[in-house]
Amino acid sequence: MPDSTLILNALAIQRAQTRIAHEIAERNEGSGDLVLVGIQRGGVPLAQRLSALLSGILGQRVPAGSLDVSMHRDDLDRRAAPNVQPTVIPFDVTGKTVVLVDDVLFRGRTVRAAMDALNDFGRPRRIQLAVLIDRGHRELPIKADFVGKNIPTAPAESVRVRLSEQGAADEVVVERGDRQASE
Amino acid sequence: MIWHRKHLLDIESLSAEEITLVLDTARAFKAVGERAIKKVPALRGKTVVNLFVEPSTRTRISFELSEQRLSADIINFTAEASSLKKGETLKDTARNLEALNADFIVMRHTAAGAPHFLARVLNASVINAGDGAHEHPTQALVDAFTIREHKGKFAGLNVTILSDILYSRVARSDLWALTKLGATVTLCGPSTLAPRVFEQMGCRVTHDVEEAIADADIINLLRIQHERQRKTMFPSLGEYASLFGLNKARLARAKPDALIMHPGPINRGVEIDSEIADSSRSLILEQVTNGLAVRMAVLFLVNGGKGPQEVAGG
Numbered sequence: 001m002p003d004s005t006l007i008l009n010a011l012a013i014q015r016a017q018t019r020i021a022h023e024i025a026e027r028n029e030g031s032g033d034l035v036l037v038g039i040q041r042g043g044v045p046l047a048q049r050l051s052a053l054l055s056g057i058l059g060q061r062v063p064a065g066s067l068d069v070s071m072h073r074d075d076l077d078r079r080a081a082p083n084v085q086p087t088v089i090p091f092d093v094t095g096k097t098v099v100l101v102d103d104v105l106f107r108g109r110t111v112r113a114a115m116d117a118l119n120d121f122g123r124p125r126r127i128q129l130a131v132l133i134d135r136g137h138r139e140l141p142i143k144a145d146f147v148g149k150n151i152p153t154a155p156a157e158s159v160r161v162r163l164s165e166q167g168a169a170d171e172v173v174v175e176r177g178d179r180q181a182s183e
Numbered sequence: 184m185i186w187h188r189k190h191l192l193d194i195e196s197l198s199a200e201e202i203t204l205v206l207d208t209a210r211a212f213k214a215v216g217e218r219a220i221k222k223v224p225a226l227r228g229k230t231v232v233n234l235f236v237e238p239s240t241r242t243r244i245s246f247e248l249s250e251q252r253l254s255a256d257i258i259n260f261t262a263e264a265s266s267l268k269k270g271e272t273l274k275d276t277a278r279n280l281e282a283l284n285a286d287f288i289v290m291r292h293t294a295a296g297a298p299h300f301l302a303r304v305l306n307a308s309v310i311n312a313g314d315g316a317h318e319h320p321t322q323a324l325v326d327a328f329t330i331r332e333h334k335g336k337f338a339g340l341n342v343t344i345l346s347d348i349l350y351s352r353v354a355r356s357d358l359w360a361l362t363k364l365g366a367t368v369t370l371c372g373p374s375t376l377a378p379r380v381f382e383q384m385g386c387r388v389t390h391d392v393e394e395a396i397a398d399a400d401i402i403n404l405l406r407i408q409h410e411r412q413r414k415t416m417f418p419s420l421g422e423y424a425s426l427f428g429l430n431k432a433r434l435a436r437a438k439p440d441a442l443i444m445h446p447g448p449i450n451r452g453v454e455i456d457s458e459i460a461d462s463s464r465s466l467i468l469e470q471v472t473n474g475l476a477v478r479m480a481v482l483f484l485v486n487g488g489k490g491p492q493e494v495a496g497g
Binding site: 068070071072076077079080081082083084085086087116117120121 | 184185186187204208210211214215218219220222224225229483484486487488489
């Protein structure tokens, strides 16, 4: 078991996602066509939570979909094939403001793949990015519009976001030692 | 579960977990085929050679479209048009194809084991698209995928494979796949085409159609392989149809929710009556659609199996 440090507990995660929801609502006030797309796997439960929060804040339903980016990754010939999760986008994204949602923003490559994958579903009016954790070390010119918490990390560390939808209690921990699968 | 194989040569050597991973991956690729834009860039810049030394239409077309939907570049190489006719050995043909920097070779061959041979002598990934009467792994994966979509599980499921078993590579691959996944398989056909020796592969063999289909949840009919039989193994097609063909009267005695499969091409009036082939209980055309999803999944997984097996995130 590697060393691990608790970064956010359940209450702090709840506060962070509530704040993100309010920021998304504020930024997109009056724009009407707002939809959320969670990136598999960690972004999907977050997108669903934000969908519920935003629907309450805005008084209108803000739908959430899920997007798997495996087929659009740029490292497919340098790794074992990723486990592909379902992509379910039960609305037309063309002309909408799409907020991509992920748990951790790291090198930016997943978000790049997500924007490519989203393109196959239509032409959004704009794409914004919401993440619970920004851990730095970007390799592409990508920046989040909404961030729950910025955490300085070393490249070899791994950030684990555990959400109650996956069984355990909500928490974010940083683990030191060998970095393992983070998808 | 992580896929580590560079080739897909047979079902016999796969584990149940590996088969399940292919089926799970195929589910995501089936969704791609239902979108307005049915193409993903997963194999962009890769070259696939479809080396079909034995004639094939539907499997070749299925592989071709799968490869195109993964954005690969494709070379089609068939026996009729090839230098194999001019006396070049298989190894030399394959080496020449590899000199074109082919990343994948999808191969159908009349000889059992030909894809295994290529996998030993080449650096490219080899996918078996049918070798003699040995195996047809992607068809078995298609069949398993289609069964799972309708029945949800394999445990406790009775699958009857009714036809020419002896000369059928699909029967062998299906048998491996379905028994590994936990289904109970019954083989049925004339005693010349469904010999008892198949019981050693962990299934039941019977020559009585009514008995074979009585408890079946899935009735998988295969084509009579005229071209592979050295001499006719039964007196006439008419006799086969009357003794073993699936007709309305026979189907009436099967379970009401039993579903019918056939990998095609079907011989209407021989192994299956037209009315049944076109009925709502027939999954024949779904198998064709699912063929694309499964073959995309196989190419996608095998591509990952070629590289260093580090798992990166972010």
